[in-house]
Amino acid sequence: MKNFKFSKRGLLFFLMFVAVLALPFITDALLGRGWVRIVDFAMLYIMLALGLNIVVGYAGLLDLGYIAFFAVGAYCYALTGSPHLALAFPQLFPDGVHLSFWIVLPMAAMLAGGMGVLLGAPTLRLRGDYLAIVTLGFGEIIRIFMNNLNAPVNLTNGPQGISRIDPVRIAGVSLNTTQSVFGITLPSVHLYFYLFLGFAALVAFVSHRLEKSRIGRAWMAIREDEIAASAMGINTRNLKLLAFAMGAMFGGVSGTLFAGFQGFVSPESFSLMESVMVLCMVVLGGMGHIYGVILGGLMLALLPEMLRHSVVPLQQAMFGKVIIDPESLRMLLFGIALIVVMLYRPAGLWPSPVRRRELASDEAAERV
Amino acid sequence: MEIFLQQIINGLVQGSVYALVALGYTMVYGILGLINFAHGEVVMTGAMLALSALTALIGWGVSPLLALPVSLMLAMAGCMALGYGIERIAYRPLRHAPRLAPLITAIGVSIVLQNLAMMIWGREYHAFPQLIINRPHLIFGAIINDIQIIIVVMAIGLMAGLMVVVHRTRLGRAMRAVAENQHAAQLMGVDVNRVISITFMIGSALAAVAGLMVSANYGLAHYYMGFLLGLKAFTAAVLGGIGNLRGAMLGGLLLGLIESLGAGYIGDITGGFMGSQYQDVFAFLVLIAVLVFRPSGLLGERLAERA
Amino acid sequence: MSLLALSGIGKQFGGLHALSEVSLHIERGEIYGLIGPNGAGKTTLFNVITGLYQPNAGEFRFNGCSYQAAKPHVLAAAGIARTFQNIRLFANLTALENVMIGRHVRTQAGVFGALLRNKAVRLEERACRARAHELLRYVGIEKPSQTLAKNLSYGEQRRLEIARALATEPLLLALDEPAAGMNATETEALKALLQGIRKTGVTVLLIEHDVKLIMGLCDRVAVLDYGRKIAEGVPEQVRNNPAVIAAYLGADDE
Structure with a gap:
């Protein structure tokens, strides 16, 4: 039973590894070389x-x-x-x-x-x-x-x-x-x-x-x-x-x-x-949590491109011109994110497992 | 000699602005033990608000002598509301959180203010309208003009006023009590939250005045002007001894002098290798030097390193 | 030779003399109590002993060595461990991690050890973890060791602080009001715990408000008033000392 569990986890890691290795090819095929x-x-x-x-x-x-x-x-x-x-x-x-x-x-x-x-x-x-x-x-x-x-x-x-x-x-x-x-x-x-x-x-x-x-x-x-x-x-x-x-x-x-x-x-x-x-x-x-930081890095590195591809056409469709340029909108969002995260979710979007477990138990305790 | 005197004058003018802004840092620090990173952006907002109001009023044909005080009042009111809001939203909920938390929200607030300003007022420099005939006066070969005189006089007046408020009024006594011991002040019936809000508002009002002064002195305002100004004013506060009002004034004036003399003579000192474009480096060097040699600042009594 | 010998210790804050001419000796293996009215300078003396404050005057000898203006981490390495009056745990770390951090000063692994994780480092880590578990059991924390320190009960937090201090293998364990806020049962358990700790050869220094606890537990007691030592001796002696009675009665009206 334990062996099975281990191999399942191993398989997951292997699949993730392959997916990451294939990432440039997938991106190239789906979105183009620029991406x-x-x-x-x-x-x-x-x-x-x-x-x-x-x-x-x-x-x-x-x-x-x-x-x-x-x-x-x-x-x-x-x-x-x-x-x-x-x-x-x-x-x-x-x-x-x-x-x-x-x-x-x-x-x-x-x-x-x-x-x-x-x-x-x-x-x-x-x-x-x-x-x-x-x-x-x-x-x-x-x-x-x-x-x-x-x-x-x-x-x-x-x-x-x-x-x-x-x-x-x-x-x-x-x-x-x-x-x-x-x-x-x-x-x-x-x-x-x-x-x-x-x-x-x-x-x-x-x-x-x-x-x-x-x-x-x-x-x-x-x-x-x-x-x-x-x-x-x-x-x-x-x-x-x-x-x-x-x-x-x-x-x-x-x-x-x-x-x-x-x-x-x-x-x-x-x-x-x-x-x-x-x-x-x-x-x-998520400060102090490696996976969280990787997620944060990935999200925010891709965000400007997403904004460029969404905000600009959206504004053009709505107002016929670009009122808020994606660059300053991005910075504005960063500022707001810093404030909101510190106020409401200081451990970040993906907190470390210990903290997550504790958050869950806090909630469980509150329900009782 | 004329150059030396001229640099002294420029330094004093610039220094009085630093002093006003430094007061904002030092007051908040004295009471909350927190560096209000967003303070520089409040100065910027004050300058932008004042400038917009001025331009609009003059456009409607209001006399400059009326337009100037009215727009100053508007800017001060706007900044006071802003300072109040910043404290309520970004600092108050985190008063008992780890130290890192309010620092991060503070930087977040700065970024938000800066980018909002950029969206509202654009990336370009805004020219300060010509209100009065800015006559130059010659003192021993150095030039000081009307606006610079007004700046220094107003700064001195405001600082004197602040000292009176802090040392002679009920409000000032409450502020000092909260700075000394928040808990004890509360037990003595001081409304701590109210005092903190008022402190932020006073600091922000001074920031608005300083913002108007800077833009009048240089003839321009810009959404990015708050950043360096804030950094330097903070340095001034540290130089004088953060948490100490007289220290902030002294630090501001000194930093203004150091900067302007430094920029004036750096070329001679480095044999022409470095020019006045390195002016902004001086504040930073001063900051490092103070932190290394006298972290409590010139007039600071309290040790910066506290248990 | 005494474990800790202070002579003529003085500490000023601005113009305020928080401590003046304080001399005391703590012998190996004893439980030594420090009492005094509020503001007598107990906590200041405590902070001097643990290196948080540097004394302005006087001599500080510990375990045969003289220390001048030593930082807390130096004294911790020398064998002085402390707890705090207003509990200062690493709130967002687990109970186990809190105790393991106490082992810091008795372990060696550096950056390269952490990166390579060779056999010596793995062994050290395992021993550190095992010792931490042992200490948690010793002070009687039953909750899973992965509980965050801030989610422990008040009494458990107090005991976790003691476990963390014990992890540094102290010669002198200095406790700042360990019974503050505890009920009678908890205080009784604490008393048993401290007696057990003394049996392992650790010397204990105790600041306490609970005079009953001090009198029942300590071998010797010193009394501070206005930054001076006004009495020292076995509890019975001190209790009947007129200067002590005056100090406490005088402070009663606060």
Whole structure:
């Protein structure tokens, strides 16, 4: 009986695995290639949301400038994997710098993590609100630097951004080309999908292992009651710093992937609104619950496209013109979602099983 | 020397606006221990409301001398209602929730206000109508114009008024009592919820005035103006010692000076590598420096790290 | 040698002297009570002992080592565990997790251990879980260990705090008004629990309002008034001390 149960669950997982692997093909066939690209971005957002979940969901620290670490990763690869630096240092790098993606990736992760530590260190011994406001400011500062470090030495190329970034290569094969494996044709967007899927799975695995460990428990203790946590022997400052640095590292990794995928980065991609969107994914999905956060990431990454395909035609049909553009409607919905979820469903749409069970028992108790 | 003096004047004008906004942060923090992230957006809403009212009134041929106070009143009333609503909807239900919850709703409120403003007023910059002949005055080679004088005088007047309210009236005594110990104040018969609502409304009214001042000074208003302004005013409040009214005023003026002197001289300091486009970085550096070296701020008595 | 030796401890808040010149010794294996009228500085002293406040003056020796301005987590590692007057559990975590977090300071696994989950880490985790279950049974929490802490009854929450503190393997267990809000039966059970804990070799420090409990349980008692120690000794002695009687009578009219 027990064996049967296990195999049933195993079968479910296997079917889900196959479905996810087939996702780009299904999307391609049903909705077109453009949507595969959107799904790729959704994978990136899931990675970001899982990274932020470590900071917000586990350790209970509000990071409002999370996208800045994403930007650090992206600019790392943009500078070291493109012809751009030839503009700034023509003698030194006549063709720009073209480091392998796989070398830049760990460096970018370390750099983003290091910046996380630098930013967190002065604020983490204070109350959580300060971290929120400092990260908010940091996100803005990074943008100011990205926008202005094009003179006198052209480092970032200012608002125009850096283009012609090298694609990701695996064993010498560029992911920007169509490949065929065992007779199956895989366009570039499909290849990137599998790359991102792999990374997202890795981040989810790391999150899961941390959550169910001594470290994860210590984070959650800090989230619940910092004073009690330190009375239990938890070095709250170091553990908060660890959470913050790990979140920043995941942000850096996602940013590097983003730069390789997109082939172009500019300050516009790293606005406060992006930070808010990632936060919204975590809060809406369910803070501290990996599946919930994945759901939140997927939903909110696809939402803008859905809005674009529904709100615009709807308004045109009703009023003959577009009154509310889908972009600001999206942000408005995010804001409302943050408020409503915190007020009425603080555990998110998909809370963790323990909490769900408890919610159910609360309701049962109320009925009695 | 003229440049130095000019930067001082600019800094004082900008600083008085920061001070007014910082008061809003510090009052709410003093009473609830909460950073009202949405406060910057209240300033923006105040500026936009005042500007719309002004434009409309002047369009109807109302004299500018009447239009200005009327639209200021309208903006203040609007912002007071807004501040009241924000507290009721986004903060009051979460007063006993984990700390993270009101911070998240606060950021949600900011996003909502910003995007509503964008839908109502559009993405473009709105010009401030010319109301009075803005005469420039020369002081030792530096220029200060009428509007700037009005801003500084009004800011000082409002701050003095606020100090009187807080230290000389029954309401002020209730506010201080709630800030000291909410529970005890309640036992002594203070209507805590009412005091908190009034605090939000006073802060929002000041924000409306500050919003009008900023847009008059720069001649523009924009749906996104609240974000940076809020961030800087918060920095000013922290610099002065958050929760401390005098601290907010001092912090505001100081931050204005630091910023304008910094922007004026950054080119010389960095040998031309960085220019005044980095002006916004100073507030952030000040914030980090204060948090590292003196988290309780210049006039703060209470330790920022509380049990 | 005493387990905890405080001499000349002072603590000021602004101009207020919450504690002045407090000296006391807690011996190994005893149950030591701390009483005093409201506002006498009991909780302040308690917070100094557990590292939440840093004293402005005085010497702090624990288990043979001197500590200066030590943070709570350092003292927890040294062997001081506490409970809180107004219960501070990790409300949204399960009872089991609460106790397992108490094991934090006696376990080692770091980030890499968590990721690799090698044999040593798995064993440590299993031992930690087993010990947590054991402690839950020991303090008498019958509800499933997966119940969230906030859904336990009041008495259970108090006992869970004790289990969580015991998980840190303390030499000194410091309890801040553990009987507050308990009925007579619950208090009696608590008394038995504390006597049992003392038998395992753990020293107990107790702040209590319930003078009857203190007198029936403690080996020695200290009395604080206006931030000073006004009496110390066996319960019988202290009860008859005129200064103590005056302090309590004087405080009666509050």
